[in-house]
Amino acid sequence: MTQPRHLLSITDLGAEGIQDVMRLTDSFVEVSERAIPKVPALRGKTVVSLFFEDSTRTRLSFETAAKRLSADTMNFSVSTSSVKKGESLRDTVETIEAMGVDAMVVRHSGAGVPWQVAAWSRGSSVINAGDGWHEHPTQALLDCYTIRQQRQSLEGLRIAIVGDIRHSRVARSDVLAFSALGASVTLVAPPTLLPPSLAGWPAEVSHDLDEVAPKCDVVYLLRLQRERMQEALLPSLREYTATYGLTRARARLLKDDALIMHPGPVNRGVEIAAEVADRPNSVITRQVANGVAVRMAVLFLLIGSGVDLAVH
Ligand code: ASP
Numbered sequence: 170m171t172q173p174r175h176l177l178s179i180t181d182l183g184a185e186g187i188q189d190v191m192r193l194t195d196s197f198v199e200v201s202e203r204a205i206p207k208v209p210a211l212r213g214k215t216v217v218s219l220f221f222e223d224s225t226r227t228r229l230s231f232e233t234a235a236k237r238l239s240a241d242t243m244n245f246s247v248s249t250s251s252v253k254k255g256e257s258l259r260d261t262v263e264t265i266e267a268m269g270v271d272a273m274v275v276r277h278s279g280a281g282v283p284w285q286v287a288a289w290s291r292g293s294s295v296i297n298a299g300d301g302w303h304e305h306p307t308q309a310l311l312d313c314y315t316i317r318q319q320r321q322s323l324e325g326l327r328i329a330i331v332g333d334i335r336h337s338r339v340a341r342s343d344v345l346a347f348s349a350l351g352a353s354v355t356l357v358a359p360p361t362l363l364p365p366s367l368a369g370w371p372a373e374v375s376h377d378l379d380e381v382a383p384k385c386d387v388v389y390l391l392r393l394q395r396e397r398m399q400e401a402l403l404p405s406l407r408e409y410t411a412t413y414g415l416t417r418a419r420a421r422l423l424k425d426d427a428l429i430m431h432p433g434p435v436n437r438g439v440e441i442a443a444e445v446a447d448r449p450n451s452v453i454t455r456q457v458a459n460g461v462a463v464r465m466a467v468l469f470l471l472i473g474s475g476v477d478l479a480v481h
């Protein structure tokens with residue numbers, strides 16, 4: 170496959186590119202299972218995490234992925250940086266790049282910021298680790314990988330994405346990736362938690378989780394992103410859980426082998442009952458584990474040798 174420079178949107182990859190990342194991830198899952206889970210594939214390369222928004226999974230899994238590939242890592246924390254002294258995003262990016270980095274992993278509350286960083290970058294690759302409400306492509310890749318691992322393929326699967334679609338960059342990237350791989354997606358949410366326009370979303374919409382639940386192969390819950398809500402969009406949390414939460418009672422409607430997924434962080438008792446999140450067909454921690462191998466594949470694809478994409 171040709172070597173892309175940046176990963177900004179899931180559409181940068183298309184169906185073929187997503188499949189290529191999946192195959193490459195298989196090799197890195199194997200590396201991750203070794204007694205010493207490390208390969209010298211990115212020795213001499215430097216990966217920096219530029220996180221302007223909070224993160225546990227994405228930040229730590231990129232760092233782990235880079236280390237397992239023998240890259241050097243740099244961590245940028247806004248709260249202890251010169252951003253606090255008024256330094257602009259552009260100056261921050263140029264300063265970090267001047268130190269000689271090969272990849273910048275960027276999370277920011279502003280939609281489009283990773284594209285802006287890519288436009289400023291002189292030679293390094295930029296990876297979107299979540300931009301505002303817009304996209305989170307590596308989350309979509311690890312979600313596709315997790316479903317493929319459990320079901321061999323996404324072709325023909327029925328996937329329900331439930332909850333705060335409006336504020337979710339995960340939903341945007343997932344809908345694009347799942348549908349590119351042949352799944353049919355239904356968005357289940359109250360009208361106030363859907364985007365103002367669904368033009369360009371290859372998905373159906375429902376407001377009735379009880380009706381959708383028995384038909385789906387995968388139910389993907391989303392957190393209510395209250396940090397992004399400027400107005401009251403819900404009558405009450407209790408009512409939301411009663412209507413759209415995967416409660417114990419509602420989980421009984423699911424097919425026996427339906428997968429339960431969530432990008433994390435989970436608000437137990439709100440979008441999903443604690444006991445349901447811990448069931449054997451819940452693959453939430455598998456998603457996190459796969460996130461490391463998927464991010465190894467993405468880093469290797471963007472800044473690896475390029476010509477020889479075999480894993481050494
Ligand atoms: N961790 C995901 C994100 O950053 C989902 C969430 O925060 O609810 O988009």
Ligand code: CP
Nearest residue numbers: 224225226227432433
């Ligand atoms: N799923 C996800 O992006 O988690 P973090 O916000 O913890 O990185």
